Amino acid sequence: MTTHHQPVAGHCPAHKQPQPPTGPIPIYGDAFTADPHATYRRLRARGPIVPVEISPSVYGYLAVTYRAAVYLLRNTPARFAKDPWHWEALQRGEVPVDSPARMMMQPRDNALWKDGPEHTRLRRAITGALARVDTHVLATTVARIADQLIDFFAADGQADLVTQYSDPLPMLTVFELFGCPQELGSRIVGAVTRVFDGGADSSQANTELEDACLELTHLKRYRPGRDVATYLIAAGLTDTEMVQTILLVIGAAAPPTSNHIGNGLRRVLTDPRFAGSVHDGVRPVADALDEVLWDNPPVPNYSPLYALGQQIFEGIHLEQGYPILVSFAAANSDPLLAVAPGARAGNRGHLAFSAGVHACPAPDLARVIAETALERALDRLPGLVLEVPEDELHNRPGTFLAGLTRLPVRFQPCTRIASYGR
Template sequence: MDARSTAPVPPPGCPAHGAGGRVPLYGPEFAADPQAYYTYLREFGPSAPVELSPGVDATLVTDYSAALRLLQDSASFRKDSRRWRAFNEGAIAPDSPVVPLLAYRPNCMFSDGAEHLRLRQAVTDSMARVDVRRLTQSTEQVSSYLIAQFGSRGSADLLGDYAKQLPLFVFNELFGCPADIGDRVLFGISGMFDGINAEKAAGVLFGAVGELVALKRNRPGDDVTSWLMQHQARLDDEEMVHQLALLLAAGTEPLRNLIGNTLHRLLTHDAYAHRGGLIDEAIDDTLWENPPMSNLAPHYPVSDMEFAGQQLQAGDLVLVSFAAANTGPVLAATRQGGSRAHLAWSAGPHACPSKEPARQITVTAIESLLNQLPDVELAVPADSLTWRPGPFNRGLAALPARFTPSEAVRRPAAPTRPEPSAAGGPDAPESGKPERAGRWSQFLNWLTR
């Protein structure tokens, strides 16, 4: 019997043999049907050899139980990417598109032990101070502004015109970003995750956040940036910049995908025909079956070891496939309705610290859209939609929709709380200086005119 006959068969279009036997998690084939790839990867066992981009090898954990073991085992696996052996040995090109998201930065995502606890506590305590009513109000205001831009047309790309922009605006308001800084934050985050001039985009993001830190040192406000700065952890300026950049980037990009993927589900599944009362259910189903971050949580084994069916060397890059773990056949068969035991928010000591605000923003954004555009529907065949390529994200490139054109949306009242940096006060451009034309600036001008 030919031993090769029992080997797993790659999905159509998968050039696995061209990647040294590793399965590539990039390109249009993977983006179009990642579940076919995950089915193939499960044939290797609880984990499998993959390639994140040309020349960047990793081990991907696809089994739910194995993923939980990894995420909760801080003794055997560390998060500090300075342990990344292939990168340290020069096997990874510094300009690889995945490096800006995986390379070490002094933030709570890439730290371990006592340092992680210190940074993480500062982040969680600061985020816990966000008022739900304020968050809802801010989301409703941003939503009304965005819908006002396209509502009278009767058509829109619900990704580019809505889901992509809303999280950036909401987070910028919560973090007290004035217009000039908010514009550059928007540019930097979008460029990093889209892989377009990622290194330059990262520089723009960190430069803008550095200016925000300097501003808030002199003019603290009622915002997450100021709360983080005032925390008993006493973060220095470098630590402030990296925690804020992490929160802004890791908060807005997954949220963009969660809003978009949930809207996609509502518009393409008959089960949600009466959409108004099923938003929470649609969000839960999306987090289970189409999570916004499909493969991430980089870890590095402390020593040579066997884990989840693979032999690992110290410093090997190991990632968790939230999408594959959530949709494993055994788990799918036993999953109960309403369960939120998925791994879309990760798990263990590095689980997402902002999942509750993220869910609240998503619910409010979708409710607002459906209330203002109740007959919104997909404008193209569902099978013609394309998904953004890449190993980490799961998000549509566009979501064309049509609806009955609405009258101009009435501008909501400006925020009642005194927030100079979010209301065009002391942090706004000085009188006589030209206003920036970025979308964030336009939103502030619209909100306060």
């Protein structure tokens, strides 16, 4: 894409400012993955909302201060729309079909991408379905699944708590919430993770994801149950809306929660402020998890918006037709925030669950899953410690999802509490 297709902060007909010499800063690639906060600091030095390259040849803006993020989210849809049909490059056919950004930001028939009455109708279906989930039953379900997973490696004295625990646990939990057969659920969540990771096969993963969600829809229409998928069908959603709503809910529930659990375990194992106090019960695991949501939210950059008419924020003119992403990670780490880094444990003023009319519809369910997962791991694995130096832990690549590739640990071998086989 040529330079004149890239947004320029400060541009308006009466006063043109030159594009920064280095152009839009990429928010993808090895350097970004290794230290995203270094990129956020560079961006924040340029302004509260700045031009970025979201993925190769895909340009937009990124809100990198807390004030800017809240302004955008609170003024949706009055000044900023969610509907991706406002994305001019997409309309002109300039966004590559296999672009990771396209897979994460293209139009879909679910609440995330709608404005006005359609958004209200589809969101009400989601909130109504999730409101029927009993949190006490959910906690019991998560504990049972956690014990099953731990039993597979309890006697070994070592494990990778990402691949063997934090990755599969939310996935298996979501299967039960949706009344979804495990094989079909594995296909859905595997495809969701590939879409989030933004790899070269993201387009194929999206196709596989939609096919699997349609299969689940047909199954629940034929064989309804007391589950979230059936509740969504009862709300009157069409097959197309069901596919995209299942995709949305599972995509929001499984991969982000997996990363939150993994990052929470890392915090407890490496931060002396939590290591002893969480193990002896002086501080709840919720404090560690809340601090992680401040420092390292599992969805660091998302919620694309589009300016309706000429919009100005703190002197920045936002051109129409370009996606404006919100960096929850950059906003939470904004040095102008009144909440000091050391006072964030137990503080829920972060934006990890977004804000405004498109905020996460069920943050309490996500907290139940993550807190129960941490508690079971700490209760079941005596002497739990990290097996490698912390600087050998690496982040997954990706603009839209933040988590560890692995978390190797060792502990005192312990007895399995049930017989699930190996």
